[in-house]
Each structure stands twice: as structure tokens, then as C-alpha cells.
Amino acid sequence: MPTLKFASLTTLAASILMAGTAFAADPITIKFSHVVAENSPKGQMAEKFKELVEKSSVGDKVDVEVYPNSQLYGDDQVLEAMLLGDVQLAAPSLSKFQKYTDQLQVYDLPFLFEDMAAVxxxxxSPTGKQLLTSMQNKGLMGLGYQHNGLKQLSASEPLRVPEDAAGKKFRIQTSDVLQAQFxxxxxxxxxxxxxxxxxLLQTGAIDGQENTYSNIYSQKFYxxxxxxxxxxxxxxxxxxxxxxxxxxxxxxxxxxxxxxxxQEALAYGNSIAAQENQEAKQAIIDSGQSEIIELTPEQRQQWVDAMKPVWNQFSDEIGQDVIDAAQAANQG
Known part of the structure; x- marks a missing residue:
């Protein structure tokens, strides 16, 4: 009996060891949640990351799952889900981080950047890289920036001067800067x-919104x-x-x-972002469903003059040094 009992214990111990080894060998699951379509620049970046990880030296140790189109969470919930461990990667718009840091509001200031090269x-720059770590005290860290593009205004009626927008309802992201802008x-x-x-647009609950051409096209806002x-x-x-x-x-x-x-996936995504926006703009034109209004220099200046007071309104929260660094990037 003692020998049989010892053998049973040995078998049990071996089973536990094997189970522990199997458990340790399970791949690390990384859920990558985002809110836009797979064919958007961000969507393609996420899929490229999954592809690159699968082909890498850790492809058998990591399983990347990509969830586009808010399948798991919207941008307003995903960061809390991340801190709870329900999601491992996300790529929210920079406007979504206000709860965690004031500094990233710099990206919402109207007419701050002349073009995407300046962005x-x-x-x-050192300031831009420092902003990636500006939320570590809240449990979040940035791995890099993914471009989408410059924003355009869409509406149910033509907008040529700021007065045309008066009284109209515009959807915005969760951002105090964007609220002040409108x-x-x-x-x-x-x-x-x-x-x-x-x-909201289809039912007339709102009159307009601001977005890039690629989002306006992929989400069919046009x-x-x-x-x-x-x-x-x-x-x-x-x-x-x-x-x-x-x-x-x-x-x-x-x-x-x-x-x-x-880093390779972000470089890939950013390399196609500008092309995506140009192609989306042309596709909207070809559809004939939405008229693209090009502002005269005088009209555009009216928008700049109307919205620029927002800079001073948020300079203390963002940091004047951050705003200055962003402005300096326009100089090339």
C-alpha cells in the first residue's frame, strides 16, 4: 500500500507539473481595440501589427486579436477597460486622453499645425516624445503616434464663413478644447x-461634424x-x-x-495615411453625393481669427512651452 500511495502521489505531482508547464506555454493574448473601419489608416496599421507579430520571433508566444469598428469598446470606454486588463492595446484619438493628462490637448487647438509634416x-521632437509618457502616473503609456490627417467640416448646409455655423449642432469628440472651438x-x-x-447625421439629430476625409468616406458620412x-x-x-x-x-x-x-506598423500606417485621405476625397467627389467647398484665403482667415482665442484659453492647462514647441514645428 505505501508503495502504491507513493506512486499515486508521484503521478499526481507529475500531472500538476505538466499542467503548469502547459499553462505557462499558453500564448499571451493581446486584444487590440479600435473604433474605425479595417480599411482606414489606423485599421490597416493594426492589421499590419498583427501580421508582423505573427512573423516575428515571438509569433508562437503572442496572439494578437484586432477588434475594429467599436466591436469591443468605444474610445470613451476603452482606456478604463485597459486599466482593468480587458484590453491590452488601443489607439484612441488624442482628444480622448483629457481625463489622464491636459498636455495632449495641444493637438486639438484649431489651426495650430500648417500641415501633417509639421505634426x-x-x-x-523631444516635447512630442515626452508626451508619450505623460500618463504613466495614471497607469497608461504611449507606444507611438498614428496619423489620420487634417480635419474638414461637414454639414447639412454650406459652411463658408464662421457665421454659417452659428446655431448648428456639431458632434465632437470628448474634448473641452473642441467644445470651446465651436x-x-x-x-x-x-x-x-x-x-x-x-x-445622428442621418436622422438630423445633429447638423454636422469634423473629421478627416478617410473617416468621412469609410464611415459613409458623405x-x-x-x-x-x-x-x-x-x-x-x-x-x-x-x-x-x-x-x-x-x-x-x-x-x-x-x-x-x-514601430514598423506605425511607419506603415503613417505612410499610407496621406494617400488614403487623397483617395477618399476623390471618391467623395466621384460619388456626387457631397459638395466639397474650397475656402478662399480670406474666408479661411475668418475661421482662423474666430477660433484662435481658444489657444489662450487653454495655455495654462497645456503649457505654453508645449504650444510653442508645436508652433515651432511649422518652421521646418
Whole structure:
């Protein structure tokens, strides 16, 4: 009996050891949640990251799952879900981080950047890189920036001068800066989830919205918005973000491979962002469903003059040094 009992214990111990080994060998699941279509620049970047990880040296240790079109969470919920460990990667618009840091509001200031090249110069500057770590005390860390593009205004009626927007309801992201931007032109800004925008436009619950050409096209906003004003008044970019706890808890051989894959994926996504916007703009023109209004220099200056007071309104929260660094990026 003692021998049989010992053998049973030995078998049990071996089973536990084997189960533990099998458990340890299970791949690390990374859920990458975002709110736009797969064919958008961000959607393609996320899929490229998944592809690169699968082909990398840690492909058998990591399983990347991409969830587009708000399948898991909207941008307003995903960061809290991340801190709870329900999502490992997300790429919210920079406007969504206000709860965690005031500094990223710099990207929402109207007419701050002259073009996307200036945005990239700022993001590659010491100040831009420092902003990636501005939320670590809240448990979040940025891995890099994904471009979308410059914002245009769409509406149910033509917008040529700021007075045309007065009294109209515009959907905005959750951003106090964007709220102030529209209040400066006597419009009514409404903070609504991205996933609800099409229905709100279609039903006339809102009059307009601001977005890049690629989002306006991929989300079919142009089908329910007869006018698009090419204002280039702001930027929509994203920060790929993860939880500090998750990232620093990764095995030492996994983290560098994921970082490399992410940087390559971001470079890929950013290389096609400008092309995507140009193609989307042309597709909207070809559809004949929405008229693109090109502002004269005088008309555009009226928008600049009307919205620029927002800069001073938020300079203390953002930091004048951050705003100055962003302005300097326009100089090349």
C-alpha cells in the first residue's frame, strides 16, 4: 500500500507539473481595440501589427486579436477597460486622453499645425516624445503616434464663413478644447461616440461634424452630409497606448519584439495615411453625393481669427512651452 500511495502521489505531482508547464506555454493574448473601419489608416496599421507579430520571433508566444469598428469598446470606454486588463492595446484619438493628462490637448487647438509634416516634426521632437509618457502616473503609456490627417467640416448646409455655423449642432469628440472651438463660432457642440455619428447625421439629430476625409468616406458620412468644407482646421491623430502594468510585465524576450513590430506598423500606417485621405476625397467627389467647398484665403482667415482665442484659453492647462514647441514645428 505505501508503495502504491507513493506512486499515486508521484503521478499526481507529475500531472500538476505538466499542467503548469502547459499553462505557462499558453500564448499571451493581446486584444487590440479600435473604433474605425479595417480599411482606414489606423485599421490597416493594426492589421499590419498583427501580421508582423505573427512573423516575428515571438509569433508562437503572442496572439494578437484586432477588434475594429467599436466591436469591443468605444474610445470613451476603452482606456478604463485597459486599466482593468480587458484590453491590452488601443489607439484612441488624442482628444480622448483629457481625463489622464491636459498636455495632449495641444493637438486639438484649431489651426495650430500648417500641415501633417509639421505634426510629424512635432511628434518626433523631444516635447512630442515626452508626451508619450505623460500618463504613466495614471497607469497608461504611449507606444507611438498614428496619423489620420487634417480635419474638414461637414454639414447639412454650406459652411463658408464662421457665421454659417452659428446655431448648428456639431458632434465632437470628448474634448473641452473642441467644445470651446465651436462655442467661439456660436455653434452647439455635442460630445457623442464615434459609432453613433452616422445615425445622428442621418436622422438630423445633429447638423454636422469634423473629421478627416478617410473617416468621412469609410464611415459613409458623405452619404448623409451634402456639404464638406475643406478647412484643414485641426488634426486627428491617435496614440497607440497600453497599460504600464501589462507592458512592463511582459517577458524580456517578448517586449522588444512587440516594440519593433509596433514601430514598423506605425511607419506603415503613417505612410499610407496621406494617400488614403487623397483617395477618399476623390471618391467623395466621384460619388456626387457631397459638395466639397474650397475656402478662399480670406474666408479661411475668418475661421482662423474666430477660433484662435481658444489657444489662450487653454495655455495654462497645456503649457505654453508645449504650444510653442508645436508652433515651432511649422518652421521646418
Amino acid at each position: 510629424e516634426r512635432f511628434q518626433n 462655442e467661439e463660432i456660436d455653434a452647439a457642440p455635442l460630445k457623442k461616440p464615434f459609432s453613433e455619428v452616422f445615425i 452619404e448623409v452630409q451634402p456639404y464638406i468644407t475643406e478647412s484643414n482646421h485641426g488634426v486627428i491623430d491617435y496614440m497607440v497606448v497600453t497599460s504600464d502594468r501589462f507592458w512592463n510585465g511582459l517577458p524580456d524576450d517578448v517586449r522588444p519584439a512587440l516594440q519593433k513590430a509596433m
